[in-house]
Amino acid sequence: xxxxxxxxxxxxxxxxxxxxxxxxxxxxxxxxxxxxxxxxxxxxxxxxxxxxxxxxxxxxxxxxxxxxxxxxxxxxxxxxxxxxxxxxxxxxxxxxxxxxxxxxxxxxxxxxxxxxxxxxxxxxxxxxxxxxxxxxxxxxxxxxxxxxxxxxxxxxxxxxxxxxxxxxxxxxxxxxxxxxxxxxxxxxxxxxxxxxxxxxxxxxxxxxxxxxxxxxxxxxxxxxxxxxxxxxxxxxxxxxxxxxxxxxxxxxxxxxxxxxxxxxxxxxxxxxxxxxxxxxxxxxxxxxxxxxxxxxxx
Amino acid sequence: xxxxxxxxxxxxxxxxxxxxxxxxxxxxxxxxxxxxxxxxxxxxxxxxxxxxxxxxxxxxxxxxxxxxxxxxxxxxxxxxxxxxxxxxxxxxxxxxxxxxxxxxxxxxxxxxxxxxxxxxxxxxxxxxxxxxxxxxxxxxxxxxxxxxxxxxxxxxxxxxxxxxxxxxxxxxxxxxxxxxxxxxxxxxxxxxxxxxxxxxxxxxxxxxxxxxxxxxxxxxxxxxxxxxxxxxxxxxxxxxxxxxxxxxxxxxxxxxxxxxxxxxxx
Numbered sequence: 001x002x003x004x005x006x007x008x009x010x011x012x013x014x015x016x017x018x019x020x021x022x023x024x025x026x027x028x029x030x031x032x033x034x035x036x037x038x039x040x041x042x043x044x045x046x047x048x049x050x051x052x053x054x055x056x057x058x059x060x061x062x063x064x065x066x067x068x069x070x071x072x073x074x075x076x077x078x079x080x081x082x083x084x085x086x087x088x089x090x091x092x093x094x095x096x097x098x099x100x101x102x103x104x105x106x107x108x109x110x111x112x113x114x115x116x117x118x119x120x121x122x123x124x125x126x127x128x129x130x131x132x133x134x135x136x137x138x139x140x141x142x143x144x145x146x147x148x149x150x151x152x153x154x155x156x157x158x159x160x161x162x163x164x165x166x167x168x169x170x171x172x173x174x175x176x177x178x179x180x181x182x183x184x185x186x187x188x189x190x191x192x193x194x195x196x197x198x199x200x201x202x203x204x205x206x207x208x209x210x211x212x213x214x215x216x217x218x219x220x221x222x223x224x225x226x227x228x229x230x231x232x233x234x235x236x237x238x239x240x241x242x243x244x245x246x247x248x249x250x251x252x253x254x255x256x257x258x259x260x261x262x263x264x265x266x267x268x269x270x271x272x273x274x275x276x277x278x279x280x281x282x283x284x285x286x287x288x289x290x291x292x293x294x295x296x297x298x
Numbered sequence: 299x300x301x302x303x304x305x306x307x308x309x310x311x312x313x314x315x316x317x318x319x320x321x322x323x324x325x326x327x328x329x330x331x332x333x334x335x336x337x338x339x340x341x342x343x344x345x346x347x348x349x350x351x352x353x354x355x356x357x358x359x360x361x362x363x364x365x366x367x368x369x370x371x372x373x374x375x376x377x378x379x380x381x382x383x384x385x386x387x388x389x390x391x392x393x394x395x396x397x398x399x400x401x402x403x404x405x406x407x408x409x410x411x412x413x414x415x416x417x418x419x420x421x422x423x424x425x426x427x428x429x430x431x432x433x434x435x436x437x438x439x440x441x442x443x444x445x446x447x448x449x450x451x452x453x454x455x456x457x458x459x460x461x462x463x464x465x466x467x468x469x470x471x472x473x474x475x476x477x478x479x480x481x482x483x484x485x486x487x488x489x490x491x492x493x494x495x496x497x498x499x500x501x502x503x504x505x506x507x508x509x510x511x512x513x514x515x516x517x518x519x520x521x522x523x524x525x526x527x528x529x530x531x532x533x534x535x536x537x538x539x540x541x542x543x544x545x546x547x548x549x550x551x552x553x554x555x556x557x558x559x560x561x562x563x564x
Contacts, residue, residue, distance in 0.1 A: 136534055
């Protein structure tokens with residue numbers, strides 16, 4: 001009897017110790033994320049929070065002057081409408097070009113699909129600057145496209161393809177396409193092919209089976225991919241700056257100009273805050289519609 | 299579950315193959331146009347080039363300013379790998395192991411650098427660096443690049459951990475190993491390829507970064523991409539084709555290494 005109690009007491013003690021050990025270990029393991037979390041907090045959250053505060057300061061006074069200017073001046077409105085229209089158009093082009101790629105690659109045997117995927121992943125990781133430069137070379141007055149078009153007699157005079165809206169859209173679409181294809185492919189690959197065969201067996205035409213079975217199942221990937229492209233377009237700087245030739249002014253370019261040319265931190269920050277709010281609103285939408293994880297499926 | 303071709307005769311979908319081939323060509327064409335042009339002997343950016351020469355590579359390697367920028371970029375990228383790889387690996391392990399309500403917020407926090415527009419990160423860092431005297435310093439560049447590269451390491455290592463059987467670690471623990479010992483002797487050796495892949499991604503991320511560099515990587519610490527960007531605005535000299543080709547080769551080499559690791563891990 002006496003032995004039993006000692007043993008039981010030992011058990012409880014042991015259990016308490018184990019629980020304490022477990023808690024300690026949990027804390028330690030969670031603590032492993034602290035350095036990375038600190039870098040992000042110190043170098044991203046705090047600076048962006050600072051910009052948020054700066055956006056309410058104009059000429060040394062606290063107020064909404066920086067935001068008021070955005071509504072009052074038509075120049076700002078046209079920058080926002082250019083940014084949104086260009087982003088929408090590029091997103092649409094990416095869907096039109098990217099969907100068939102993801103659709104076909106998802107049905108190919110693994111080996112062939114991997115080869116096809118390499119054609120998407122290599123550009124994805126290639127420097128945006130390098131790709132933008134390449135398009136500048138391809139689209140210039142004496143570039144390949146103009147040479148070819150003149151060569152086959154379609155045009156007499158070279159077309160203006162770079163340093164304008166056309167060049168910007170071609171370059172941006174090229175940079176953004178992998179961002180649509182990769183999440184979409186990840187979704188499409190997991191669609192059960194038997195569902196399509198079943199639809200087919202029950203008399204649906206391939207087009208009908210695609211519309212009623214495949215398309216709805218691919219929607220989460222398509223939504224995630226296209227909203228990601230749209231968001232990245234909204235804040236895009238490098239490609240529109242180089243291929244736009246000053247004719248396409250995006251929000252990001254105005255932010256850079258405000259800060260580096262006019263040293264007007266308030267105006268630049270206010271633009272940035274509006275951009276960020278739009279981006280976060282869309283991310284929230286993706287989160288509700290498709291799940292954030294899909295965006296970062298690479 | 300079976301993925302495979304639908305009962306549609308291949309010839310009936312020839313148009314689909316055609317469209318996809320066209321899009322894939324569009325995706326890689328620029329890369330394979332820059333490389334031939336870099337070997338051109340002319341100052342004009344003709345394609346196909348009429349003569350072959352190494353003059354643009356010579357121009358690049360003999361220009362002290364290009365060389366200085368390259369050195370800065372390579373040092374920054376190497377240091378970024380040294381910072382971002384352990385940081386990202388530790389964070390990925392924490393996210394994978396910890397069953398805490400903080401994990402979800404932690405995961406979102408790790409993705410923030412890919413969610414916030416770069417231009418905003420750029421001016422935010424510029425503002426903070428001005429106060430701290432870090433503008434145009436190597437430390438400032440490496441910290442900024444580490445911020446951008448860490449999420450790539452986290453995602454890559456997390457994928458590695460997900461295909462790793464954690465019961466192995468539990469076995470080591472039950473035999474008396476503490477968690478650090480179990481991690482370093484059992485887990486890490488088996489996920490090392492995804493850690494190294496994460497490191498490669500960190501290297502490319504740093505090497506190719508442009509936007510933040512435009513704000514915080516000038517003066518004596520001008521990075522390669524900043525110099526390229528600034529000279530692109532004035533002229534599109536073929537020297538840039540040579541540098542671009544080298545960057546493409548570095549990226550391809552890194553991706554091939556990662557692909558080989560992935561195959562080996564299977």
